[in-house]
Each structure stands twice: as structure tokens, then as C-alpha cells.
Amino acid sequence: MALIVQKFGGSSVANAERVLNVAQRVVDIHQQGNQVVVVLSAQGDTTDELIEKAMEINEKPSKREMDMLLSTGEQISISLMSMAIAKLGFQAISLTGYQAGIFTDGTYSNARIEKIDGSRVRSELDAGKIVIVAGFQGMNKNGDITTLGRGGSDTTAVALAAALQADFCEIYTDVDGVYTADPRVVPNARKLRDVSFDEMLELACMGARVLHNRSVELAKKYNVNMVVRSSLNDHEGTLVREVTEMEKMMIKGVAYDKDIARISIIAVRDIPGVAFKIFKLLADVDINVDIILQSIGRGDTKDISFTIARSQLVDAVDLINKNLDYIGAKEVNFTRDVAKVSIVGAGMANHPGVAAAMFEALAEADINIHMISTSEIKISCLVRWDEAEKAVQAIHKRFGLDKEI
Amino acid sequence: MALIVQKFGGSSVANAERVLNVAQRVVDIHQQGNQVVVVLSAQGDTTDELIEKAMEINEKPSKREMDMLLSTGEQISISLMSMAIAKLGFQAISLTGYQAGIFTDGTYSNARIEKIDGSRVRSELDAGKIVIVAGFQGMNKNGDITTLGRGGSDTTAVALAAALQADFCEIYTDVDGVYTADPRVVPNARKLRDVSFDEMLELACMGARVLHNRSVELAKKYNVNMVVRSSLNDHEGTLVREVTEMEKMMIKGVAYDKDIARISIIAVRDIPGVAFKIFKLLADVDINVDIILQSIGRGDTKDISFTIARSQLVDAVDLINKNLDYIGAKEVNFTRDVAKVSIVGAGMANHPGVAAAMFEALAEADINIHMISTSEIKISCLVRWDEAEKAVQAIHKRFGLDKEI
Numbered sequence: 001m002a003l004i005v006q007k008f009g010g011s012s013v014a015n016a017e018r019v020l021n022v023a024q025r026v027v028d029i030h031q032q033g034n035q036v037v038v039v040l041s042a043q044g045d046t047t048d049e050l051i052e053k054a055m056e057i058n059e060k061p062s063k064r065e066m067d068m069l070l071s072t073g074e075q076i077s078i079s080l081m082s083m084a085i086a087k088l089g090f091q092a093i094s095l096t097g098y099q100a101g102i103f104t105d106g107t108y109s110n111a112r113i114e115k116i117d118g119s120r121v122r123s124e125l126d127a128g129k130i131v132i133v134a135g136f137q138g139m140n141k142n143g144d145i146t147t148l149g150r151g152g153s154d155t156t157a158v159a160l161a162a163a164l165q166a167d168f169c170e171i172y173t174d175v176d177g178v179y180t181a182d183p184r185v186v187p188n189a190r191k192l193r194d195v196s197f198d199e200m201l202e203l204a205c206m207g208a209r210v211l212h213n214r215s216v217e218l219a220k221k222y223n224v225n226m227v228v229r230s231s232l233n234d235h236e237g238t239l240v241r242e243v244t245e246m247e248k249m250m251i252k253g254v255a256y257d258k259d260i261a262r263i264s265i266i267a268v269r270d271i272p273g274v275a276f277k278i279f280k281l282l283a284d285v286d287i288n289v290d291i292i293l294q295s296i297g298r299g300d301t302k303d304i305s306f307t308i309a310r311s312q313l314v315d316a317v318d319l320i321n322k323n324l325d326y327i328g329a330k331e332v333n334f335t336r337d338v339a340k341v342s343i344v345g346a347g348m349a350n351h352p353g354v355a356a357a358m359f360e361a362l363a364e365a366d367i368n369i370h371m372i373s374t375s376e377i378k379i380s381c382l383v384r385w386d387e388a389e390k391a392v393q394a395i396h397k398r399f400g401l402d403k404e405i
Numbered sequence: 406m407a408l409i410v411q412k413f414g415g416s417s418v419a420n421a422e423r424v425l426n427v428a429q430r431v432v433d434i435h436q437q438g439n440q441v442v443v444v445l446s447a448q449g450d451t452t453d454e455l456i457e458k459a460m461e462i463n464e465k466p467s468k469r470e471m472d473m474l475l476s477t478g479e480q481i482s483i484s485l486m487s488m489a490i491a492k493l494g495f496q497a498i499s500l501t502g503y504q505a506g507i508f509t510d511g512t513y514s515n516a517r518i519e520k521i522d523g524s525r526v527r528s529e530l531d532a533g534k535i536v537i538v539a540g541f542q543g544m545n546k547n548g549d550i551t552t553l554g555r556g557g558s559d560t561t562a563v564a565l566a567a568a569l570q571a572d573f574c575e576i577y578t579d580v581d582g583v584y585t586a587d588p589r590v591v592p593n594a595r596k597l598r599d600v601s602f603d604e605m606l607e608l609a610c611m612g613a614r615v616l617h618n619r620s621v622e623l624a625k626k627y628n629v630n631m632v633v634r635s636s637l638n639d640h641e642g643t644l645v646r647e648v649t650e651m652e653k654m655m656i657k658g659v660a661y662d663k664d665i666a667r668i669s670i671i672a673v674r675d676i677p678g679v680a681f682k683i684f685k686l687l688a689d690v691d692i693n694v695d696i697i698l699q700s701i702g703r704g705d706t707k708d709i710s711f712t713i714a715r716s717q718l719v720d721a722v723d724l725i726n727k728n729l730d731y732i733g734a735k736e737v738n739f740t741r742d743v744a745k746v747s748i749v750g751a752g753m754a755n756h757p758g759v760a761a762a763m764f765e766a767l768a769e770a771d772i773n774i775h776m777i778s779t780s781e782i783k784i785s786c787l788v789r790w791d792e793a794e795k796a797v798q799a800i801h802k803r804f805g806l807d808k809e810i
Contacts, residue, residue, distance in 0.1 A: 053481070056421035069488075072480050086470070094470060
């Protein structure tokens with residue numbers, strides 16, 4: 001008998017028919033002799049509708065009250081799922097975040113889970129019930145409802161799996177699993193059987209938005225076996241887990257991200273503390289920086305370039321322009337004509353020639369590289385925005401990712 | 406400085422505009438230097454929509470899961486109201502039933518409040534906030550959400566007023582207050598300035614469905630001053646309170662109820678325990694009996710008649726027919742062609758001539774009386790269904806209820 005946590009997103013429970021379909025799937029796993037905990041998001045557009053209701057009344061609502069409002073979405077989903085399972089003749093019980101013992105810090109709308117008291121969930125499982133838990137929500141120490149922010153339901157599922165020491169945490173999505181590249185760009189992209197946490201983190205960062213990073217980080221921390229699979233079929237999915245074959249190098253996939261922009265700060269004085277000043281300024285207004293590249297100094301100045309999400313470009317450039325004197329820089333320039341293409345795979349650092357092969361593939365496709373950044377398990381290149389897909393295809397082919405290794 | 410609990414129903418908060426209107430009203434009272442607790446129902450049709458969602462999935466959902474589902478309706482209302490008050494520049498905080506310390510027994514869908522811990526509400530009030538509480542809901546000792554059943558939000562408001570020792574509990578409705586008769590039937594019906602708890606209970610029972618009985622009973626038990634007033638205007642409303650002028654007789658109103666049916670059990674053996682058998686049978690299947698009349702025995706048999714809600718007629722007659730032998734009766738007959746007309750007023754029992762005056766008014770209007778029942782503060786007559794309105798008009802006129810006394 002295994003203990004399995006299954007998470008279904010909003011589109012999987014968008015209407016009565018889909019709720020009943022998911023219920024059948026859950027019951028099947030239960031009937032195979034497993035204990036099952038189901039974590040759900042709000043139905044379809046419910047969250048958007050609730051946000052609209054709020055905006056009609058107050059375009060700047062307090063985060064506490066938004067959490068009070070939005071948490072009803074998941075509560076509706078779980079009660080309906082419990083009714084659906086009962087309809088199929090099985091025992092189920094729905095639990096809100098706090099009833100499932102999910103305690104968070106006090107950061108409304110973006111709370112972090114501090115502790116899970118799994119006793120209620122355990123005792124309901126031991127009583128033979130399928131337990132349905134509201135994703136995305138918890139309770140702070142004042143007894144107030146908090147929500148977990150983006151990717152919140154995935155985080156709930158992984159955190160529960162960790163607390164309950166579940167055998168698997170299955171994340172159901174609208175894709176079959178994690179692919180070597182986006183199948184819309186590379187038609188013969190191959191589904192991976194497994195991928196390590198670190199590789200998954202890099203792939204997620206790189207625009208392969210199958211899993212939210214936060215849930216993968218949590219899974220890594222508590223060594224939870226995650227499975228990404230489709231709610232539309234019975235295909236096996238991709239297992240995300242602790243790496244097992246440390247020495248074997250394998251390129252796991254090619255990812256790309258077109259939602260970025262590049263900023264360069266030109267002729268910064270080459271003295272200690274400059275980078276700190278720049279990135280502290282950005283961090284203070286919650287602008288997330290991705291790749292950072294610093295040129296080798298020329299005389300007594302150097303250039304610092306970095307990428308950020310496109311939506312934050314204007315704010316970031318404004319902020320830096322206002323602080324050029326404070327930073328000690330001459331000017332700032334930026335471009336939106338940029339995309340990031342990356343290959344991800346553990347052990348890459350110890351296999352020379354991988355980077356060269358990637359650059360060769362790009363050169364043969366006549367694609368110019370604007371910036372390069374490497375880590376233990378990935379190599380990223382900035383290329384022109386409209387060349388991203390072509391770059392992914394060239395690299396995917398060069399590494400033979402369509403073939404099972 | 407007074408502490409006022411205000412309850413608004415679902416139609417008063419049905420959309421953004423109405424929510425903001427109610428918020429303005431609440432803020433006005435707050436600005437007059439009062440502490441305000443607002444109790445809300447679910448918006449407009451929300452509850453019906455949620456019930457429909459459930460029915461699409463499972464036409465016999467468990468009551469626990471229905472409570473989990475339906476309680477989201479009030480949670481949406483309170484968060485929106487809190488946002489609306491914030492929009493007007495005042496501090497507010499929304500609290501679910503359990504956050505407001507409302508603890509109930511374990512009867513899902515029809516729970517009774519066992520205890521209120523008002524400490525959270527008090528401390529939020531003392532911090533200068535307007536406190537918005539979800540009506541209709543509480544929590545049982547397992548930490549599960551319960552709902553209070555019909556009239557639940559009124560009950561929440563009165564129970565909170567009692568626990569907080571509020572000065573007034575204002576129930577906002579779509580009428581100005583309690584009238585001497587239904588203004589649709591008696592155009593010159595007069596609004597009462599005040600009415601006692603007992604009178605209100607009789608009026609409510611008699612079909613004047615301004616307040617739910619359960620809330621009035623609770624108000625009586627804890628001596629909470631209730632005010633019934635309109636959410637659409639600033640008229641004064643009707644104060645429902647402990648009777649003050651015990652000896653003064655005053656007819657408070659004429660009420661009628663057309664949603665009843667009459668059952669008679671014929672030739673019951675005239676021995677002890679028969680009435681118990683009949684009404685225990687009915688009580689066991691939750692059929693509420695209203696007026697009971699037992700004829701004087703003829704020989705060794707007697708007849709027992711009673712009225713019930715029309716919707717329960719078929720079930721009740723079936724049940725009695727099946728148990729005629731057990732009851733020791735010969736036959737049962739029934740009619741839907743019946744309505745109940747009542748006059749209500751404290752001190753009636755000590756003022757002979759009231760009953761006579763009522764019967765006289767009916768006789769002059771050529772209305773036959775089918776059954777009579779009296780209590781300390783009311784006299785009820787059964788008349789033909791289609792004569793109810795005429796009867797109310799005749800009695801209202803006879804007692805001069807259109808004139809302020």
C-alpha cells in the first residue's frame with residue numbers, strides 16, 4: 001500500500017463532468033489499495049471572477065481580505081470533489097488548508113508554509129477515507145486565512161507529501177510530462193522518463209512552465225518523489241527525483257524563454273560594492289534578476305548586464321537611471337529583442353565539449369550569440385528574439401534528443 | 406458610545422453597488438461614535454448557484470460537504486464588504502464564523518450555536534475596526550464548518566449581540582418594520598413602534614415572516630433589543646424587546662398564514678397516551694405541528710385535529726393511515742382549503758371581549774370559523790383559504806389598528 005498525493009489544477013475540475021472524471025481517476029488509485037490525498041485548485045475561472053468582484057468594489061483591496069475572498073475558490077472545489085467521490089460509492093472528506101493543518105507565516109497573498117500538522121489527514125486516511133485538501137491556502141498564527149501565491153497548489157501538494165512521507169506526489173497537468181523541448185517548437189521532442197530536481201529547476205526557470213519552481217525546491221529539500229503527468233490520459237509521466245546516477249552526463253532538454261529583456265549598465269566604476277548597490281536597489285522593489293554578466297574591466301570601468309522579466313523592464317530602467325550617480329555609472333541601455341535558450345543536464349560541467357557543441361549548432365544555424373552564462377548543469381545563450389525557436393530546434397537536433405539514450 | 410450589531414440579508418449585498426451602499430450606512434453609524442459589528446448573508450443567488458453546482462454532481466450530497474460548500478457564500482460577502490468599507494477610508498476586518506468564535510453542535514446543515522467566544526471580535530472593535538462576520542455558519546468541536554439552517558444569519562446576529570452585550574441588534578430587511586397586518590392586504594396597516602418578544606413570536610408563527618422565530622427566541626432568552634428596519638431607507642423601524650407595560654392590553658397586529666393544511670383523526674379511542682402516539686410519530690419524521698385541537702369525547706371516542714405546513718400534508722396523512730391501528734383510530738381526513746387568521750397582543754387573556762370582538766368581525770363579514778385556538782397573547786381562527794385576506798381586513802378594521810393608540 002502506497003500513500004499518494006495527487007494534485008489537480010483548475011481546468012481539471014472546471015465543471016461537473018470534469019470533477020466526476022477526476023473522482024473516477026482518484027477512486028481507481030484508491031481501489032488499487034493506495035491511500036490517496038487529493039489537492040485541488042479553484043475551478044476554472046473562479047479565481048478570476050472573484051478578483052473581478054473585488055475590483056468592482058475596491059481596486060486596491062487589502063491582501064488579507066483578498067486571501068479571505070480567494071480561498072473560497074478552493075473550498076468550493078474540495079466540497080464538490082468529495083461529493084463526486086461519494087457519488088461513486090467511496091468515502092471522502094474535504095479539508096480546508098487550516099483543517100489539513102497547514103500553518104503559514106503572516107505574509108498575505110504570498111505566504112510561506114511554516115509547519116504542517118498532518119494528524120487530521122492521517123486519521124481520516126486511516127479511517128479509509130480519500131482526503132481532499134484545498135490547495136493554495138493555509139492559516140497564520142492569528143487564525144487568519146492566508147494564500148500561498150503563484151504555484152500555491154503545487155506547493156501545498158509537495159508540502160503535504162513531505163509531511164505525510166508520501167511515496168509519490170503526482171502533479172496532474174495538461175501535458176504528458178517533461179519533454180526534451182517544447183513539442184510545439186520541436187515536434188519530435190521526447191518525453192523524459194525522469195529528471196533530477198536540479199535539472200527540473202533549471203528547466204522551469206528556462207521557461208518550461210510545467211512545474212512551479214517553488215514546489216520543486218520544496219520537493220528537493222524534503223526529497224519528495226514528484227511525478228508530472230496528464231490528467232487527460234494514463235501515460236506514465238515524468239518522475240522528478242533525487243539524482244541517482246551522478247557521473248553519467250545526459251542532456252535532459254532544451255528550454256527557451258522569450259519573456260525576458262536585457263539591461264546593460266555601461267562604464268561602472270571598477271571598485272568593490274558596485275554590484276551590491278545595483279542588485280540591492282532592484283531587490284528592494286521586488287525585481288527578480290535572472291542572468292548576470294559582468295565584463296572584465298577596461299581601465300577603471302566595467303559593464304554589468306543582466307536579464308529580467310519583460311514586464312519589469314520599464315521600472316528597472318527608471319530606477320537605475322535615477323540612481324546612476326549613486327551607482328557610479330555613466331549610462332544604461334536595454335533591449336527587448338532578446339530570448340534565452342538553454343541546455344540542461346547534470347554532469348555537464350565535467351563533460352567538456354558540450355558548450356562547444358551547442359555554440360556550433362547555433363553557428364551552423366547562422367544564429368548570433370549575444371551573451372553566454374553557464375552553471376553546473378546548464379548553459380544559456382541570449383539570442384535574437386525571433387530566432388529562439390530556430391535555436392531550440394538546432395540544439396535539439398545536434399544533441400540527438402529525439403532518440404532515447 | 407453604543408455597540409450595535411447590524412445584519413444585512415443577501416439581496417442587500419447582491420452586487421457591488423449594493424455592497425457599497427451598505428458600507429456607507431455602516432460607516433455612518435460608526436462615525437456617530439458607535440462600535441459596529443456587521444453580520445452578512447451570501448450575495449443574492451449565490452447559495453442557489455452553489456446548491457445547483459452540488460446537484461449536478463451528487464443529488465444527495467452529505468450535509469457536511471454541503472456546509473463546506475455553502476459557507477463560502479458568506480465568506481465572499483464579508484471580504485467584499487470589508488474591502489468596500491476600506492474603500493470609504495475606514496478600518497474593517499472580516500471574520501468567518503469560527504474566527505468570530507461561533508461554536509456549534511455537530512448537526513450539519515442545521516447546527517445550533519453552543520458557545521460564542523467574543524474575544525477576537527472585541528479586540529478588533531477596541532482597535533477601532535468595523536467587524537464583519539459571516540452569518541449562518543460556525544464550527545463544531547472537530548474543527549469542521551457547520552451551517553445554522555433557515556434564518557441562520559439572523560440567529561448569528563442575535564447570538565453575537567447577546568455574547569457581546571450589544572445595545573441593539575438591527576435586522577435589515579426589505580420592509581420598514583413590523584406592521585399591524587400585511588400592507589399588501591390591509592393598505593392602511595400601521596407600522597408598530599415596538600412589539601414584545603412573545604408578540605413577535607406569535608406574529609412570526611402566523612405568517613408575518615419578517616424575522617425568523619429562532620432568532621426571536623434567542624433574543625428573548627438573552628434579552629437582546631432587536632430592531633427590524635429597512636435597508637432601503639432611514640425610517641425608524643420596529644423595536645422588538647422585553648415587554649415593559651405588562652398590564653396594558655394592546656392588539657399588536659393581525660396575521661395570516663395560507664401555507665397550512667388541516668388534518669383530523671376521527672374516532673380515536675378516548676384513553677391516555679393517544680395524543681402522545683400521534684405526535685411522536687410526526688415528530689420522529691420532523692413534521693412540525695402547529696395548532697392542535699381535541700374535541701370533547703363522545704362516548705368512548707374523540708377527534709383530534711391539527712394543522713401543518715402544506716408541503717408536509719401528503720407525508721403526514723400517509724404516516725397516519727399506516728398507523729391507524731397503532732393509534733387506535735378509525736379514519737383520517739384532511740383539507741387544503743384552510744387558512745389561519747390571528748390577532749396578537751400581550752394581556753389579551755385578561756381582557757374579555759377581545760375574542761368576541763374578533764368573532765363578531767368575522768361574522769359581519771360572513772366568514773365561517775372552522776377551528777379556534779387561543780393562547781395568552783393570541784387568538785387564531787381557521788377560515789376558508791380564499792377568505793383569509795377578507796378576514797384580515799375585517800379584523801384590522803374592527804380593532805382600529807390603523808389608528809395610533
